[in-house]
Amino acid sequence: MSQKGRSITLSVSEQDKRQLEALALEFGKTWGDRPNISKLIEAIARRELVIAPNHNWSQERIQALNRARTALVDVGELQMALAIAQLLLERSELTIPLRNELEKFLARPAAPWQLQIERYIRQQQPFQLSYQDAAERLWQFTICYAELATHEDRQYLDCWCRETEGNQDLPELQHNWCLRLDRINDAAVIATAGNWRSGLAIIAVELHLFQGLAFAYRSKTARDEVNQWHPDIPNVRRVVRHVSNTFWLIREVLRYGKDCEIVAPEAVREKFKLEVAALHRRYYPET
Numbered sequence: 001m002s003q004k005g006r007s008i009t010l011s012v013s014e015q016d017k018r019q020l021e022a023l024a025l026e027f028g029k030t031w032g033d034r035p036n037i038s039k040l041i042e043a044i045a046r047r048e049l050v051i052a053p054n055h056n057w058s059q060e061r062i063q064a065l066n067r068a069r070t071a072l073v074d075v076g077e078l079q080m081a082l083a084i085a086q087l088l089l090e091r092s093e094l095t096i097p098l099r100n101e102l103e104k105f106l107a108r109p110a111a112p113w114q115l116q117i118e119r120y121i122r123q124q125q126p127f128q129l130s131y132q133d134a135a136e137r138l139w140q141f142t143i144c145y146a147e148l149a150t151h152e153d154r155q156y157l158d159c160w161c162r163e164t165e166g167n168q169d170l171p172e173l174q175h176n177w178c179l180r181l182d183r184i185n186d187a188a189v190i191a192t193a194g195n196w197r198s199g200l201a202i203i204a205v206e207l208h209l210f211q212g213l214a215f216a217y218r219s220k221t222a223r224d225e226v227n228q229w230h231p232d233i234p235n236v237r238r239v240v241r242h243v244s245n246t247f248w249l250i251r252e253v254l255r256y257g258k259d260c261e262i263v264a265p266e267a268v269r270e271k272f273k274l275e276v277a278a279l280h281r282r283y284y285p286e287t
Contacts, residue, residue: 158178160175160199173201
């Protein structure tokens with residue numbers, strides 16, 4: 001420092017120096033026709049130039065961060081989800097709907113009952129809750145296993161309950177319930193006595209995949225117990241999956257169309273055939 005209070009020495013790489021000189025030229029901070037880094041820094045200090053975050057984040061990056069936020073909420077890491085939401089709100093690249101969603105999330109990140117459910121899951125503590133379904137019927141469930149899950153971009157509580165009345169799934173799976181989180185806003189959640197289960201009830205379902213799907217399919221879930229080429233049928237992929245809810249399985253298979261067949265067990269195959277028959281009647285009511 002040669003003149004106290006007026007001169008400083010910067011230690012920067014040649015690349016950084018060139019970038020600073022380019023900025024000085026861009027903002028007209030020159031000595032004659034040469035860029036002057038000192039004038040650039042002086043303008044910043046006097047707030048003639050304002051340093052602000054860059055605004056060139058891609059929509060892919062923003063969407064990835066927002067998916068990470070919702071995933072953190074699902075696994076109970078609320079503070080980390082709040083930090084990501086705050087980071088995103090500092091960006092100017094957000095769409096208006098996403099900005100509104102994040103602002104609502106920060107204003108009310110999670111209802112007290114949801115935080116209590118997450119604590120019970122971590123503690124493996126059975127609990128009871130009240131639930132109002134889409135038809136506004138009130139249900140009481142005693143839950144002995146639960147996990148937060150996302151199905152088709154909505155958040156659910158997949159749980160094993162002592163109650164089975166009203167469950168239309170196969171008998172082996174009727175203790176499993178899938179409760180939408182946004183439909184239990186007024187739920188009263190309390191601990192109850194009992195043992196915590198190791199998981200949901202499951203059955204093994206065999207699928208055969210054909211055509212391009214057979215070559216392109218990759219396991220999307222750890223519940224795919226088998227994923228291999230069929231030993232007896234050429235160009236057919238055999239998948240055996242542990243299934244806890246046939247409703248979501250049927251919705252997935254419908255998306256695959258003729259390139260996917262439910263082979264076993266027969267009860268699941270029959271359930272899917274009824275769905276296909278109803279679809280056929282919708283499009284061909286005269287037959």
